[in-house]
Amino acid sequence: MASTATTATRELKYDGFSILLHWLTALLVAALWLLGQSLSFFPKGAPRLSALGVHMLLGMLVGAVILVRIVWRSSGGRHLPAADEGVLNLVAKGAHYGLYLLLVLTVGFGVARAWVHGVPVFDWFKFHRPGFATPSIIHTISELHSDLADILVIVAGLHAAAALMHHYVMHDSVLRRMLPRKRSE
Ligand code: HEM
Numbered sequence: 001m002a003s004t005a006t007t008a009t010r011e012l013k014y015d016g017f018s019i020l021l022h023w024l025t026a027l028l029v030a031a032l033w034l035l036g037q038s039l040s041f042f043p044k045g046a047p048r049l050s051a052l053g054v055h056m057l058l059g060m061l062v063g064a065v066i067l068v069r070i071v072w073r074s075s076g077g078r079h080l081p082a083a084d085e086g087v088l089n090l091v092a093k094g095a096h097y098g099l100y101l102l103l104v105l106t107v108g109f110g111v112a113r114a115w116v117h118g119v120p121v122f123d124w125f126k127f128h129r130p131g132f133a134t135p136s137i138i139h140t141i142s143e144l145h146s147d148l149a150d151i152l153v154i155v156a157g158l159h160a161a162a163a164l165m166h167h168y169v170m171h172d173s174v175l176r177r178m179l180p181r182k183r184s185e
Contacts, residue, residue, distance in 0.1 A: 012177050013177050013181060014077075014177055018073070018077045019178055019179070021065060022069075022178055028062040029103070033153050035058070036055060038051075039051055056114055060107075063111075066104060070100065095159050095162075096159075099156060105148050106148040109141060110145050113141050113145045114127045115129070117142075
């Protein structure tokens with residue numbers, strides 16, 4: 001039978017599936033941003049198209065992960081009490097909802113960017129460039145995808161900095177509750 005201390009620790013953790021989805025999202029966003037920034041370093045032609053293919057597949061994977069996360073959060077996922085109070089709580093909530101919104105928009109404009117450019121995803125399928133894709137529409141959509149990705153990474157960085165501050169400055173359990181369980185817990 002679990003001891004009282006073990007039970008208390010368990011109650012302060014997110015469930016395993018939420019933790020997995022959280023770190024998978026973080027890893028994919030970091031990889032996507034870095035790959036997006038490095039695309040122009042790949043030689044033109046097949047190498048760059050392959051790198052872009054990987055970028056688009058990972059981008060669509062992160063889109064699927066976000067959808068699963070939203071469904072899980074509003075159904076079986078564990079909800080924990082707010083980590084902050086007052087204004088800080090509002091800022092943290094705003095950052096969390098903002099991150100969901102930025103993720104959805106970045107992925108949405110990524111797909112739109114691939115569509116208006118008519119890009120192939122390896123030999124598997126091709127986005128067919130629509131008739132309305134004028135140079136100015138292509139430019140606007142490309143800029144939006146790029147700017148949203150940058151804002152997403154900045155907000156995610158602030159979110160990570162806040163978690164590290166909780167851990168190293170305030171010495172509370174906010175970061176630990178999103179970390180995988182140790183065997184002893
Ligand atoms: C969270 C998800 C994503 C992030 C963080 C991200 C990030 C980036 C970044 C940083 C760039 C380079 C921007 C620039 O310098 O212009 C880029 C380019 C691009 N991304 Fe994404 N992206 C994501 C999802 C997607 C998705 C889902 C697709 C399409 C299925 C996609 C398609 C593209 C395309 C077509 C380019 C332009 C490549 C080029 O023409 O050089 N992205 N992305």
